[in-house]
Structures are given as C-alpha cells and as structure tokens.
Amino acid sequence: MPDRTVAPTFKKLQRIQIPRVTSSRLQNGILLNYINAGTQPVCKIELIFLTGKVHEAKPGISYLTFKMLQEGTRSLSSFQIAEKIELTGSYLGIEPGIEHSTIELYFLKNKGSIVIPLLKELFFESTFPEEELKKVKQILSQNLKIELEKTSVVASRLFRKKLFGEMNPYGSFLEPDLISQITQEDLIDFYQTKITQVSLEIIASGLIDAEILELLEKNFGERRLNKMGTDNSFEILTDPSREFIEKKSSSQTSIRIGKFCAKKQDVDFHKLFITNEILGGYFGSRLMQNIRENKGLTYGIYSNIVTTLSNGYVVIGADAKKELRDKVIEEVFEEIDLLAAKGVSEEELSTVRNYLFGEFLGDVNTPFNLADKFKSVRLHGLGYEFYDKYFETLESITSQEIQETAQKFLDKSGMVVIGVG
Secondary structure, three states: OOOOOOOOOOOOOOOOOOOOEEEOOOOOOOOOEEEEEEOOOEEEEEEEEOOOHHHHHOHHHHHHHHHHHOEOOOOOOOHHHHHHHHHHHEEEEEEEEOOOOEEEEEHHHHHHHHHHHHHHHHHHEEOOOOHHHHHHHHHHHHHHHHHHHHHHHHHHHHHHHHHHHOOOOOOOOOOHHHHHHOHHHHHHHHHHHOOEEEEEEEEEOOOHHHHHHHHHHHHHOOOOOOOOOOOOOOOOOOOOOOEOOOOOOOEEEEEEEEEOOOOOOOOOOHHHHHHHHHHHHHHOOHHHEEEEEEHHOOOOEEEEEEEEEOEEEEEEEEEEEEEHHHEEEEEEEEHHHHOOOOOOOOHHHHHHHHHHHHHHHHHOOOOOHHHHHHHHHHOOOOHHHHHHHHHHHHHOOOOOHHHHHHEEEEEOOOOOEEOOO
C-alpha cells in the first residue's frame, strides 16, 4: 500500500516532442495534411475553407450557406443525411467563421467508404431547399433573440465593436431583423463562387491508412479548384473608451476589458501568453486569487489572448453584482499595475511554468489534439518551430521579462472597458 502521508516524487517535465503531420497534395493540388496516430479505429476529416464572413455581400450569408450544407443535396434530403450520419455512428460539425470556415467529420474507420462520399456530396451537391432554409432562418432568429438577452453576449459584442469598429468583420454582428433579408439565391451564389469553386485544405487525423487516403483522393482529388486568399485589409477603428449599458432585468453586470496586443506571428507572443496566464489565464491566476478568492467580488474572472489571422488582443471578462462593477474594474487595473511594477516571484513563476507544461502535455494526448495543434499554427502561416520557441521561452523566461511584457502590452492606456447589466 502506498503511504498517503508522503507526497509523490516531483518530476520536472522535459520539452515535449510533438508527433508531426505528413503533408502531400491530391492530384488537383489540394493540400492534404494527415497524422496516422492512435490505437482506436476512429478518424477525423476536416475541410478548411479560406472563406467566411469577410467575403459575404450581406450579413449572415456565409453563416447560413455553411449551415445549410447539410439540409439537402441532389440525391438526399436533410432527414436522409442526418439518418446516414446517425446510423454510421458519425458526427458532422460545421463551423462558419470570419476569415476561414470548417467542416469536420468524425467517424469509425470502417465507415469511411460511406461517410467520405457523403462529405463530398455536401461539398459539391448541396441544393439549399427553400423549405429547409425557412426553418433554419427561423431557428437562427429565435436563438439569436435569446442570446441577445444575455448580458455576457451583449458585452462581448459591444467590446469587439469598440475594439475593431462596426465596419470591420470582427466588429460587426448579425441582427435578427437582417436574417429575413437573406434569400436562397444569396446562398446559392455564395456557394457556387466562394465554396465549390475555391481551393481548400484537408487535415486528417486518427487511424489514417492507405485506404482512407485513397478515399480522399477519389472524392476530393479530381475536381480542379481555384485559389482564393483572405482579405485582411479591413480598417480598424478602435474606440478606447468606457461604455456601460444598464439592463434593469439583470441582477449582474458582465464586464469586458481589453486592447490590441501581440499577434501569433510576433516575436513577443510567447512572453505575452505566459504573462497573461499569470494575470488571469488559469484558476490560480492573480485575478482569480484576488478578485474571486480573497475579495469575493465575482464567481469567476478570466484573461484570454485572442488571435485572428492578422491581429491579437487581450480580453478580461467577469460577471459581478451591479454595485460591485466599478470595484472589480478597479481591482483588475491594480493587478495589471502590480504585475508591471514588480513582476513575479520565482515560486509563482515555477508554478505557472509547470502548469503550462502539464496543460500542453494534456493537449497532445490524442490524434485529434495533434491535428488541432497543427491547425493552430498552419492557419497563421507558422510551423512547428512555433512550439519549439514556446518551450524555449517557457523554460527561460524571467520575472524581469514578465514585468517588461506587462508594461508593453497590458498598460491600461487605450483599454476598452465595457459593462452590461
């Protein structure tokens, strides 16, 4: 029997070697990235399109076009599509995005010959039935109205509007009254010009053998597609001010605080990521310890670094009682000032360092996690050297560097501050 009174031996984690994808091209030039890993007979195929909200003529067209791909094809109804996915034990997920959009399919390997052709059919042969479109629009409109009753949703929207400007795709949002203006013709035009004619990338993970690769070649390698880049030239009009919206029906206020910082490609990104983790990135962070644990001003508070293809920004979020709103905001800025003025102790830095090593290790324990790690850098034009640099920085970063990083990127001047509730 182990002696429960004695703590287990501490073992310092070494640098993690990430299993890497293999990249090749289908006969039509589509880039196929795949990783054959794992012991279970399961696979994931992800289609990545460099198209999304930035390419739509009306708000919501991109979102509805992608969502409607599973609502009917030339040979299958929405019911038949759903039935085939269910009967094969598969999962289909469609994620319309701003600069890129994805379709992901999880399936048992022995069902690949059934579901990969189905994925091709959704991609090339969707018909956007009018009756199904009416239902999808009605559901979307209703869900959106419900979401807009939440202070957290309204606060996040307003924060991005103030940060990017209303005309920027990251600062503009679909409103319920705009949904009715989208027509079947709008979706068909977007589908034909921005999806089926445009090149994509494929990421395959799991038990990817010669049979699966052959199925991908057969279903996606024959049709010639055109290249299309993403337009990243949208103007940013930041309004670094405070705005508070009162909702009498709400007992709480949702708070958002943030500003632009380093993007993923920047040399200081890893230092900023680690600094932010200390500030509010994990449960033992300074914001959590002070504002939640010590002062009891909120049930939870976080600080995230969000990266787009061309920008990066920090956002701090919390929910608090209305009368505590100003106190929470004050405490947030005090913690930022303290980090910038004094840095961290070696003990605190060691705790965060070990936490981040362990977290990363947990993030690469499945083939699908490995594919996500590759995708995370690939979309930003980066490679695995990004992670090599991360481990190097994590091992070597000092309190002085954290202090300087906080001064450079987390200074409260230029911060957008939002409160809704």
